[in-house]
Amino acid sequence: xxxxxxxxxxxxxxxxxxxxxxxxxxxxxxxxxxxxxxxxxxxxxxxxxxxxxxxxxxxxxxxxxxxxxxxxxxxxxxxxxxxxxxxxxxxxxxxxxxxxxxxxxxxxxxxxxxxxxxxxxxxxxxxxxxxxxxxxxxxxxxxxxxxxxxxxxxxxxxxxxxxxxxxxxxxxxxxxxxxxxxxxxxxxxxxxxxxxxxxxxxxxxxxxxxxxxxxxxxxxxxxxxxx
Amino acid sequence: xxxxxxxxxxxxxxxxxxxxxxxxxxxxxxxxxxxxxxxxxxxxxxxxxxxxxxxxxxxxxxxxxxxxxxxxxxxxxxxxxxxxxxxxxxxxxxxxxxxxxxxxxxxxxxxxxxxxxxxxxxxxxxxxxxxxxxxxxxxxxxxxxxxxxxxxxxxxxxxxxxxxxxxxxxxxxxxxxxxxxxxxxxxxxxxxxxxxxxxxxxxxxxxxxxxxxxxxxxxxxxxxxxxxxxxxxxxxxxxxxxxxxxxxxxxxxxxxxxxxxxxxxxxxxxxxxxxxxxxxxxxxxxxxxxxxxxxxxxxxxxxxxxxxxxxxxxxxxxxxxxxxxxxxxxxxxxxxxxxxxxxxxxxxxxxxxxxxxxxxxxxxxxxxxxxxxxxxxxxxxxxxxxxxxxxxxxxxxxxxxxxxxxxxxxxxxxxxxxxxxxxxxxxxxxxxxxxxxxxxxxx
Numbered sequence: 198x199x200x201x202x203x204x205x206x207x208x209x210x211x212x213x214x215x216x217x218x219x220x221x222x223x224x225x226x227x228x229x230x231x232x233x234x235x236x237x238x239x240x241x242x243x244x245x246x247x248x249x250x251x252x253x254x255x256x257x258x259x260x261x262x263x264x265x266x267x268x269x270x271x272x273x274x275x276x277x278x279x280x281x282x283x284x285x286x287x288x289x290x291x292x293x294x295x296x297x298x299x300x301x302x303x304x305x306x307x308x309x310x311x312x313x314x315x316x317x318x319x320x321x322x323x324x325x326x327x328x329x330x331x332x333x334x335x336x337x338x339x340x341x342x343x344x345x346x347x348x349x350x351x352x353x354x355x356x357x358x359x360x361x362x363x364x365x366x367x368x369x370x371x372x373x374x375x376x377x378x379x380x381x382x383x384x385x386x387x388x389x390x391x392x393x394x395x396x397x398x399x400x401x402x403x404x405x406x407x408x409x410x411x412x413x414x415x416x417x418x419x420x421x422x423x424x
Numbered sequence: 425x426x427x428x429x430x431x432x433x434x435x436x437x438x439x440x441x442x443x444x445x446x447x448x449x450x451x452x453x454x455x456x457x458x459x460x461x462x463x464x465x466x467x468x469x470x471x472x473x474x475x476x477x478x479x480x481x482x483x484x485x486x487x488x489x490x491x492x493x494x495x496x497x498x499x500x501x502x503x504x505x506x507x508x509x510x511x512x513x514x515x516x517x518x519x520x521x522x523x524x525x526x527x528x529x530x531x532x533x534x535x536x537x538x539x540x541x542x543x544x545x546x547x548x549x550x551x552x553x554x555x556x557x558x559x560x561x562x563x564x565x566x567x568x569x570x571x572x573x574x575x576x577x578x579x580x581x582x583x584x585x586x587x588x589x590x591x592x593x594x595x596x597x598x599x600x601x602x603x604x605x606x607x608x609x610x611x612x613x614x615x616x617x618x619x620x621x622x623x624x625x626x627x628x629x630x631x632x633x634x635x636x637x638x639x640x641x642x643x644x645x646x647x648x649x650x651x652x653x654x655x656x657x658x659x660x661x662x663x664x665x666x667x668x669x670x671x672x673x674x675x676x677x678x679x680x681x682x683x684x685x686x687x688x689x690x691x692x693x694x695x696x697x698x699x700x701x702x703x704x705x706x707x708x709x710x711x712x713x714x715x716x717x718x719x720x721x722x723x724x725x726x727x728x729x730x731x732x733x734x735x736x737x738x739x740x741x742x743x744x745x746x747x748x749x750x751x752x753x754x755x756x757x758x759x760x761x762x763x764x765x766x767x768x769x770x771x772x773x774x775x776x777x778x779x780x781x782x783x784x785x786x787x788x789x790x791x792x793x794x795x796x797x798x799x800x801x802x803x804x805x806x807x808x809x810x811x812x813x814x815x816x817x818x819x820x821x822x823x824x825x826x827x828x829x830x831x832x833x834x835x836x837x838x839x840x841x842x843x844x845x846x847x848x849x850x851x852x853x854x855x856x857x858x859x860x861x862x863x864x865x866x867x
Contacts, residue, residue: 278713279710279713280713280766280769280770280773281736281769281770281772281773281774282766282769282770284739284773285735285736285739285769285773288738288739288742288743289735289738289739293742293743294742294743295743297710299706299709311746314746315745315746
């Protein structure tokens with residue numbers, strides 16, 4: 198999953214980037230509003246963390262601009278002042294949630310997870326897909342109660358497919374959301390991850406959770422109860 | 425000129441100086457005309473009297489006869505200024521007084537009026553007043569002879585009298601104008617004295633000699649001085665608040681700093697201790713910062729409550745979307761808050777956020793009154809309510825920021841501070857929904 202962090206304080210930006218990279222996110226950084234505006238308009242992100250007090254273009258203007266241009270990814274706002282004027286303005290501009298500085302990284306993580314769940318239309322932190330259960334907060338996948346040993350990339354691939362369950366996701370889209378810009382797009386690493394995931398999720402090959410749509414991409418075919 | 429127009433006194437004086445000559449000029453013209461008409465009326469009467477005297481002295485026996493020595497001596501003296509002549513229907517002069525020797529009678533007779541019997545005419549001709557009276561003289565044998573008796577007098581004496589009157593009028597009217605302008609200037613000086621005093625008092629406030637404006641201002645200025653005093657007071661309160669915030673912040677941060685400094689980095693729980701103390705410092709900063717940004721007290725503004733609550737409702741529904749909380753509003757349309765919109769946002773934001781956070785599914789916000797009535801606002805939720813022991817701690821004034829707990833504490837403490845800074849109160853009660861009911865009353 199691809200995340201954009203917009204924060205002018207270099208140290209804080211670095212801490213956030215390191216933290217979410219370690220959580221398996223593909224993180225891109227912007228130090229000012231103008232750069233972030235460009236990046237948000239050009240690249241597909243799954244979430245953005247935006248500081249309100251930015252140089253060049255303020256956080257509120259940035260979010261409003263994205264929304265005007267139909268960039269609908271969830272936005273978590275960071276505010277140093279913590280007064281309601283700032284919070285309400287941020288939310289009115291199009292942000293989805295806010296965190297007041299100083300914060301614990303775990304708090305940001307929880308909010309990011311909640312926003313992701315909301316974007317995927319889920320209200321629970323866990324999703325059950327037949328015998329497969331995914332804990333989106335803990336990033337843990339179990340099959341019939343047994344924890345599966347997934348790498349970060351494998352988990353991210355699965356999460357993105359589940360996030361868009363029922364839709365055909367092209368390899369290009371998967372690559373864009375799972376890897377940074379330097380990734381070699383011609384490599385067959387996506388096929389490799391999908392192959393490994395299938396083996397781990399469906400060792401007996403009777404569930405077929407990930408279907409290949411020839412010439413188009415992949416589709417997560419299992420449904421959660423109520424879907 | 426520009427300086428005069430830029431001052432109130434200058435404007436009023438300029439207006440008076442422009443208008444006064446107009447009024448006095450019109451008055452002068454009217455008085456002059458009235459006086460001239462009265463002089464002419466007196467002249468008419470006098471000349472008519474002369475004509476009647478002449479008629480009394482005249483006799484007609486074949487021809488008109490008048491005595492050589494007339495009763496009015498000026499008729500007998502050549503060029504005396506008073507002349508008489510009698511003419512027939514053909515304007516042929518039949519008799520003229522000895523005084524009229526130097527007059528050009530032929531020219532004069534041509535200009536005599538054509539009158540009916542008994543008709544009179546008074547006219548000013550060049551430098552002469554002329555009065556004519558047409559009579560019919562009954563002669564012996566039953567005949568009637570029409571005769572026109574005309575008396576003329578030079579305008580000189582009347583003109584001289586009018587000149588004296590005009591000079592007097594000019595003197596008095598001019599003097600009155602000057603006197604009025606001087607009086608006007610004195611009235612302005614006296615009338616505008618409160619404004620000069622106000623300027624002086626404001627200078628005193630600027631230089632720190634005084635803290636506010638005195639009450640002894642005229643009624644018309646009291647609205648302004650009261651508003652200025654309110655603004656000054658709120659500004660002073662804001663300064664005190666900022667100073668207290670800084671002082672509180674400095675003092676309350678020293679304690680956790682001291683704890684960290686005095687701890688041994690070699691101790692096993694050093695990391696945890698630093699974590700705890702930085703968390704404490706974070707709470708202190710958050711609390712003081714919220715206190716500092718609130719309470720700007722624009723007391724003269726009337727802020728409609730409903731739009732502010734609706735903004736907060738939309739924002740909080742977004743933030744608590746996962747929880748599926750419903751925020752119900754019961755706000756009267758005319759409900760207003762007298763103060764700064766930012767303060768209202770802060771006050772209700774803290775209360776509504778807490779209600780959404782600690783409520784289960786339902787939050788209710790009610791507001792009524794405001795303006796001249798006290799403003800009453802309640803925020804209720806269906807959560808577990810606020811424990812009794814915490815209620816007292818929250819409502820206790822002057823509680824040190826560093827002793828406050830996270831969660832309910834910081835937001836509500838700021839709400840309490842804000843309500844009190846508007847001379848209002850915040851009370852905690854139990855809601856019919858089952859959770860807490862926070863009731864704010866502002867006078």
